[in-house]
Amino acid sequence: MLTTDKFRQSARVAINDSQLQTAIQRATSRANEGRETMMDETTNRAALRQQARDARLRGLRDLPELLEQAEAAIQAMGGKVLWALDTAEANKHVLNICRQHKLKRGVKSKSMVTEEIQLLSALKTAGIEMIETDLGEFIVQVSGDHPSHITMPVMHLTKERIRDVLMEKDGMPYAETAEDITAYARQRLRQAYLEADFGVTGGNFIIAETGHVITVTNEGNGRLTTTIPPVHIAIVGIEKIIPTWADFITLVQLLTRSATGQRLSVYVNAINAPSPAIDGAQHFYLILLDNGRSDIYASEYVESLACIRCGACLNTCPVYQSIGGHVYDSVYPGPIGSIITPLLYGKKNASPLPFASSLCGACKSACPVDINIPDMLLRLRQDLQAEQGNLWRIGMAGFGFGIRHPLLYRTGVALAKRLTSKNTLPRPFQGWTDERDFPGFAQQTFRDWWQKHHK
Amino acid sequence: MTSRDKILTKLRQTRRPFEDIPPAPNVYLPVTQIQPDEDLITRFTHELRALDGDIFVVNNEKAALTKIQAILKNHQAQRVLSWDFTQDLLPDYQIIQPDIHTSRESLQELEKAEVGLTRVAAAIATTGSLIVTGARLPTILPPIHIAVVHQQQLLARLEDWQPPNRETVNVCIITGPSRTADIEKQLVLGVHGPRHVYVVMITSSE
Numbered sequence: 001m002l003t004t005d006k007f008r009q010s011a012r013v014a015i016n017d018s019q020l021q022t023a024i025q026r027a028t029s030r031a032n033e034g035r036e037t038m039m040d041e042t043t044n045r046a047a048l049r050q051q052a053r054d055a056r057l058r059g060l061r062d063l064p065e066l067l068e069q070a071e072a073a074i075q076a077m078g079g080k081v082l083w084a085l086d087t088a089e090a091n092k093h094v095l096n097i098c099r100q101h102k103l104k105r106g107v108k109s110k111s112m113v114t115e116e117i118q119l120l121s122a123l124k125t126a127g128i129e130m131i132e133t134d135l136g137e138f139i140v141q142v143s144g145d146h147p148s149h150i151t152m153p154v155m156h157l158t159k160e161r162i163r164d165v166l167m168e169k170d171g172m173p174y175a176e177t178a179e180d181i182t183a184y185a186r187q188r189l190r191q192a193y194l195e196a197d198f199g200v201t202g203g204n205f206i207i208a209e210t211g212h213v214i215t216v217t218n219e220g221n222g223r224l225t226t227t228i229p230p231v232h233i234a235i236v237g238i239e240k241i242i243p244t245w246a247d248f249i250t251l252v253q254l255l256t257r258s259a260t261g262q263r264l265s266v267y268v269n270a271i272n273a274p275s276p277a278i279d280g281a282q283h284f285y286l287i288l289l290d291n292g293r294s295d296i297y298a299s300e301y302v303e304s305l306a307c308i309r310c311g312a313c314l315n316t317c318p319v320y321q322s323i324g325g326h327v328y329d330s331v332y333p334g335p336i337g338s339i340i341t342p343l344l345y346g347k348k349n350a351s352p353l354p355f356a357s358s359l360c361g362a363c364k365s366a367c368p369v370d371i372n373i374p375d376m377l378l379r380l381r382q383d384l385q386a387e388q389g390n391l392w393r394i395g396m397a398g399f400g401f402g403i404r405h406p407l408l409y410r411t412g413v414a415l416a417k418r419l420t421s422k423n424t425l426p427r428p429f430q431g432w433t434d435e436r437d438f439p440g441f442a443q444q445t446f447r448d449w450w451q452k453h454h455k
Numbered sequence: 456m457t458s459r460d461k462i463l464t465k466l467r468q469t470r471r472p473f474e475d476i477p478p479a480p481n482v483y484l485p486v487t488q489i490q491p492d493e494d495l496i497t498r499f500t501h502e503l504r505a506l507d508g509d510i511f512v513v514n515n516e517k518a519a520l521t522k523i524q525a526i527l528k529n530h531q532a533q534r535v536l537s538w539d540f541t542q543d544l545l546p547d548y549q550i551i552q553p554d555i556h557t558s559r560e561s562l563q564e565l566e567k568a569e570v571g572l573t574r575v576a577a578a579i580a581t582t583g584s585l586i587v588t589g590a591r592l593p594t595i596l597p598p599i600h601i602a603v604v605h606q607q608q609l610l611a612r613l614e615d616w617q618p619p620n621r622e623t624v625n626v627c628i629i630t631g632p633s634r635t636a637d638i639e640k641q642l643v644l645g646v647h648g649p650r651h652v653y654v655v656m657i658t659s660s661e
Contacts, residue, residue, distance in 0.1 A: 057473040064466040083459040136637035178638040220633040220648025227591045245618030253486040263582045268628040298469035
């Protein structure tokens with residue numbers, strides 16, 4: 001559970017960590033420049049965002065029918081579709097597949113859903129090896145760290161730190177440059193690929209009309225994970241479904257332009273069935289994960305399910321830019337994460353997150369599917385206040401009573417003038433003014449002025 | 456009730472969201488810009504080179520094979536992984552051609568190939584992309600990928616491509632060599648996939 005105290009404490013540490021600040025600044029400013037350049041060179045940025053948004057919203061509107069359509073297409077081609085109500089059932093499905101095919105060693109390409117269900121620890125408990133193959137995620141796994149960004153998992157680490165970790169914990173020989181470290185990882189992970197008996201991926205989209213599950217990667221680990229091992233398990237949230245390839249072609253281009261400032265990522269890989277030959281997995285499983293999504297679907301926050309996980313709202317957010325990803329303490333950090341996390345894990349378990357925003361709206365402007373993030377953050381604040389905001393309610397009721405009674409009002413103003421004379425608030429409210437000035441009350445009130453001049 | 460039925464029932468029990476969304480357009484607004492008179496090979500060349508890939512334009516299949524051999528020689532490559540090109544086409548090189556009987560144990564052997572050689576289903580000028588629907592391992596396993604493209608396969612935009620039907624089990628849109636910027640945002644090529652991507656473009660002059 002993330003408490004307000006814990007959030008504030010880790011935010012303060014992050015803000016004072018100059019190395020982290022440099023890293024965040026470098027990563028987010030480049031990502032923002034790349035996104036703006038790439039979105040501006042399109043035929044019509046606003047119209048394309050609307051087109052992409054409509055495609056996602058049609059996908060959500062017709063969600064149950066589209067899920068059935070994709071399932072039927074995959075089954076007709078010889079793939080298997082499994083459904084999971086929650087994380088436990090998703091992991092159980094994976095373990096059953098492992099048992100059935102006697103799988104011992106897996107490789108995994110980058111996927112947020114597998115982090116959400118904590119697949120790695122479930123497999124470890126069952127004695128099954130699983131290695132992350134995305135370079136950043138591999139470094140995270142070796143170091144026992146957590147990713148700090150949706151698309152840039154180790155942006156918080158320096159090259160020197162990465163080198164030290166890989167040398168100490170993975171036996172890497174000394175490597176001078178990022179290129180050398182990458183060459184080591186290629187060789188190391190290539191061997192893991194050749195020895196793997198199954199591969200696990202997420203899915204950026206599922207295209208309902210043909211059942212294709214899409215993985216988008218730059219390194220090629222998504223394509224290798226689905227090509228080399230004999231069994232491929234894709235685990236995807238039920239909300240990732242879109243109706244057609246035409247929708248996909250708009251969405252994937254806005255995704256990659258918004259995420260990394262690329263016209264397309266290097267490997268956009270689509271799979272809907274097992275492969276008949278060695279060139280691809282001979283067994284294909286799709287696990288469709290609910291885990292709270294159907295609750296969000298029935299709520300006023302359904303629009304948050306349209307997210308395509310590009311990370312643009314993180315990069316552009318002044319709060320994320322100040323504190324980085326770890327402070328959010330969630331698989332899904334940043335502005336969209338501040339909506340998804342309380343909805344998936346319980347509002348009380350993530351109560352500081354909806355407040356970790358200035359509601360400036362930068363996230364909404366950057367979002368390729370125009371999700372109204374600030375509006376939902378505000379509504380979540382209201383929900384949280386309604387659930388646990390007694391102090392606030394009593395305070396406001398007291399204020400209401402005070403301003404309706406002239407004597408109380410005058411006394412109150414006189415008192416407030418004295419208590420705020422140093423541009424700070426008195427105890428127990430001084431926390432508010434620790435990091436900002438309180439605009440003090442005017443020495444002469446309007447009432448005094450009026451009485452003097454208009455008697 | 457199975458989990459499947461529970462999920463679907465729950466989704467259907469709620470009021471449908473976004474009921475006022477317009478139906479899908481008949482014609483989608485394309486994402487990339489291109490002038491009507493723009494030369495597709497020039498644009499494709501520009502985009503692919505910007506991604507650190509390279510292209511050679513030839514005017515027939517025979518010239519393409521000559522060019523492929525020049526690339527192989529340049530990289531001192533001997534072993535070529537390919538589904539689409541047979542040994543007789545490149546007699547001086549070892550063509551590794553897996554088939555339906557190839558066992559998983561032979562992966563270590565396939566892994567020794569220095570080059571993957573493929574044809575493509577289409578290529579996209581405005582993004583510098585190759586669309587491959589057949590071969591998988593040759594596009595991703597070796598450190599070099601050579602793709603042979605016919606000019607007629609070169610389309611202006613991704614929106615011009617006829618998307619696959621259900622029977623096309625695998626489609627990959629490949630845009631340049633494998634890359635990462637995970638470490639301090641420094642660009643490194645050839646992470647898991649090829650470091651080099653070469654296109655041999657055959658013009659339809661004959």
